[in-house]
Amino acid sequence: MTDASAIRPGIRASLMTPDTRTRRRNAAEARFRLYGRIAIAIGLAALVVLMGSVLANGLGSFRQSFLTLEVHLDEKVLDKSGARDPEAMKKVTTIGYGKIVDAALKATIAAEGIVVEGLTDKDVSDMISKEAAALVRNRVLADPALVGQTVAFKVLANGRIDGYLKGRVTMDSAERDSNVSPRQLELADALVASGILAKSFNAGFITGPDASELRPEAAGMGIAILGSAYMMLVVLFLSLPIGVAASIYLEEFAPKNRFTDLIEVNISNLAAVPSIVFGILGLAIFINFAHLPQSAPVVGGLVLTLMTLPTVIISTRAALRAVPPSIRDAALGIGASKMQAIFHHVLPLAAPGILTGMIIGLAQALGETAPLLLIGMVAFVRDYPGGLFDPATALPVQVYNWTQRADPAFVERASGAIIVLMVFLLAMNMAAIVLRRRFERRW
Numbered sequence: 001m002t003d004a005s006a007i008r009p010g011i012r013a014s015l016m017t018p019d020t021r022t023r024r025r026n027a028a029e030a031r032f033r034l035y036g037r038i039a040i041a042i043g044l045a046a047l048v049v050l051m052g053s054v055l056a057n058g059l060g061s062f063r064q065s066f067l068t069l070e071v072h073l074d075e076k077v078l079d080k081s082g083a084r085d086p087e088a089m090k091k092v093t094t095i096g097y098g099k100i101v102d103a104a105l106k107a108t109i110a111a112e113g114i115v116v117e118g119l120t121d122k123d124v125s126d127m128i129s130k131e132a133a134a135l136v137r138n139r140v141l142a143d144p145a146l147v148g149q150t151v152a153f154k155v156l157a158n159g160r161i162d163g164y165l166k167g168r169v170t171m172d173s174a175e176r177d178s179n180v181s182p183r184q185l186e187l188a189d190a191l192v193a194s195g196i197l198a199k200s201f202n203a204g205f206i207t208g209p210d211a212s213e214l215r216p217e218a219a220g221m222g223i224a225i226l227g228s229a230y231m232m233l234v235v236l237f238l239s240l241p242i243g244v245a246a247s248i249y250l251e252e253f254a255p256k257n258r259f260t261d262l263i264e265v266n267i268s269n270l271a272a273v274p275s276i277v278f279g280i281l282g283l284a285i286f287i288n289f290a291h292l293p294q295s296a297p298v299v300g301g302l303v304l305t306l307m308t309l310p311t312v313i314i315s316t317r318a319a320l321r322a323v324p325p326s327i328r329d330a331a332l333g334i335g336a337s338k339m340q341a342i343f344h345h346v347l348p349l350a351a352p353g354i355l356t357g358m359i360i361g362l363a364q365a366l367g368e369t370a371p372l373l374l375i376g377m378v379a380f381v382r383d384y385p386g387g388l389f390d391p392a393t394a395l396p397v398q399v400y401n402w403t404q405r406a407d408p409a410f411v412e413r414a415s416g417a418i419i420v421l422m423v424f425l426l427a428m429n430m431a432a433i434v435l436r437r438r439f440e441r442r443w
Helices: 020-062 094-112 121-127 131-142 159-165 171-173 181-191 222-251 259-271 275-289 297-322 325-333 340-366 370-374 395-403 408-439
Strands: 005-008 011-014 063-072 150-156 197-199
Touching: 020 063, 020 408, 063 094, 063 159, 094 131, 094 150, 094 181, 121 181, 131 150, 159 181, 159 197, 159 408, 171 181, 171 259, 181 197, 197 259, 222 259, 222 297, 222 340, 222 395, 259 297, 275 297, 275 370, 297 340, 297 370, 325 340, 340 408, 370 395, 395 408
Parallel strands: none
Antiparallel strands: 005 011, 063 150, 063 197
């Protein structure tokens, strides 16, 4: 192979030897690649820091401190008549059940021979969550035959005690905290050594309802998960047919004139409108005008549908546009009507893009908070919604709610709810990728 060369006036330069200009271009390309790698590294580092912070703060919420107690269900306290009538037994409030739970812990401490100097009866009672009495009461009312027996119960420990086992509370902080004392922490150490107090998986955090400021250890996000699920069903069953139908008409049937151009411009503008504007619109139309109930999943679903429709329409039109015109021409050439060509050939081929856009729109709606705050879904709800018109909340709103509370345990709960929300979002985005790759057609 001979060395190719270029002849210039007065200069004979080899093409195999880079000149000054070529070296500058190569150096610029190398710098651009370096900048790209640096940008990717910064993005990954920020993601790692963010995920590490959320996981470090939130994983503890999936494990909670429980006390295992042998509780004697005294008939004289819980069922004086002895009839075992649940309606009559309902007259005994959680105060009465709280006393027998406190007595069970005191008896356990005495049986284990645990002695803490200066420990009072109030210190012992405050070791137990206020939710424990309600747990025992509900189980007794569900099975009145338990009255008179000694039954093992696994009850929640107080939030400060749980924080001590997780490293959030220390002896030094307990001296300055009116809600816990160093004596209680010493008792907690003794109970842990005896196997009475231990951390275990907290299913109630996922399935349970929210709790008040005084019981952060009992707070759960079951209602928020159910409310989000109801809203996503409303968004799915409204956004998909309306968005796809509007996209097919605009892309395939609508005449190209100023009116349709105006519609297209407005759809693009709506996709960029801040979400809180849709909340104001939902408050004015669905609540003030239509008088639908506040905090109801149906209202949240309608508001999120309005917000999601522009995204669905834009992605669906892009998917329809990506189908080669030859598919339409071939179908029309063999005698199919325009409707048949679209629904039998174009739409099935555009389905991967349509489904991907729909799932991404649902994921975006799932993480929205601002419009839901305006329609009242920030309310404290204790009862599980039985339908679309019952009061409920949503996962992002629950996160916002917990971050506004004073107890540090709610910060842990908020981070745990963020983890659950991110898992849902990750699953939906993975579903979009799988669907796109499963049904994708290359031309």
